[in-house]
Amino acid sequence: MSSESNGKKRATTGFYLFWVASMVGIVLISILFFYMGISSLQEGNTTDAILNIVMGVAGMGIAVKVAYDMAKARLAYQEEQQEILTELHCTSCGRKMLRAFREGDFVGRLSDQDKCPKCGAPMLVVSIFAKIPKKAKEKA
């Protein structure tokens, strides 16, 4: 079955590598701040300890946001996929069939190219629609 990308450009590998590198960098710096915060706390320097722990938490927050943005960018591409389907009914036995949309299909058309797999009678186009993936539908 054909699918449409609807022109949305897929992000390059370089783009993902950049985001992963940024995320790893931020996580490392955050851990360092945490470590410094805990060290300060043990030394009894509460002011520095609070500041460093807050910096560590903020850094972790930024890392989560970066990861979320990256996942969103990936999902945004996947959500654009949709299939255009043609639903046909057999004019004789009423059997239903779904196939990918073909140029020239329209609702009400008696299709000579599609024969009922059960009785061989011509099939009638009863509907044409876009099937949107479940995840994208839920989001919408």
Place this chain on the structure above:
Amino acid sequence: MIQALGMKLMQTNQSDWFSWIFFLIFITIMQFYASKLQAQLWINEIRKALAKLEEYTNDATKKFVEEASKYGRSREEVESLFKRIKGFFVIQPVTLDPFGAVKRLEHLLESSRDHLNKFMLEIAPKADEWKRSNLRDQMAGVLALDMIYRIVRHYFILGRRTQNLIYIAQIQMLLPEILRIAKAYWKAGEAFRRGIPIGDSIGPMVALRLMNGAEPREVAEKIVGAEVDIEGRRAFVIKAKGPGSEVGRPGVAIERIVEGREGDVSLIIMIDAAAKLEGEPTAEVVEGIGAAIGDPGPEKLRIEEVATKYRIPLHAIAIKEDPLDAITTMREEIARSVDEVIERVKMAVRSKTLPGDFVLIAGIGNTVGVGNRMGGAS
């Protein structure tokens, strides 16, 4: 090593006089330049959106030129002709004196339709009527995209030149919605190019199913209809003439049929797609009273006038959908609502009329990808 680095950082983190001076300078600068910085950030956002809009417009134009050049003209000729129609507009009639404003609007809409149809004959002389109407509406989408792009660019340039936060803010705040609309127009082009039903085609799709294979006849400009039996009543079902992209003149058709029967019509049922509110489910079928038609006015007025003249009840059945779904390829749940709508039509016919009565049923909307008779063409 990490511990040593940590100690070093802790030492440099002390609040000395230098940090305080730096902090005060920063606050002073931000006091004066915060709005400029904000404006610059928004301008950058608009610039990005503008690039996206340009991409949509160029892509839609390219696809239109490619498609139109298959029907009797070279790419260069189509491009040159398309440049001529770019920026096409219809000036709304004056409403300072409201008398006859709808008649004047109707005339302008007719002229605009004729203009575009003649233009399509020029740009794609070898295309059949069906393809020409699809091309016309594909082009209408490109023109709408071009207009959106021009408006956003106008505010972008104006905002950048004047650094006026009001100009910039009003366009920046609308950007997500503008991009959503632009994307819908861009996607709509594909549906019209391939002749796929759009969300708005649900009315004609229901009408076609109600016609149940009966032979249709043209009852008004680009409107076909057929008489069928529904629940023991004589029902005349009308829809726009497909399967090309047409909405026809349903107002004229209803007026003509009702006047032709001297008002002997027990009920008018209108089926159309309606804009859903956020939170409402897509393809929800709802009923109401009135003329269910989303035209700028003339068709609705005709229907309301003739129904009022003969005291004919107007029953409306609406299929709720996002306004942007209405112009893009029909979603599965909308297509699946046909059976429920037919059941609602039958219920309305049973409850509001008597056996033997004459009922008029109109499937309103764009009939792209929807034929005129079930099993009528192969």
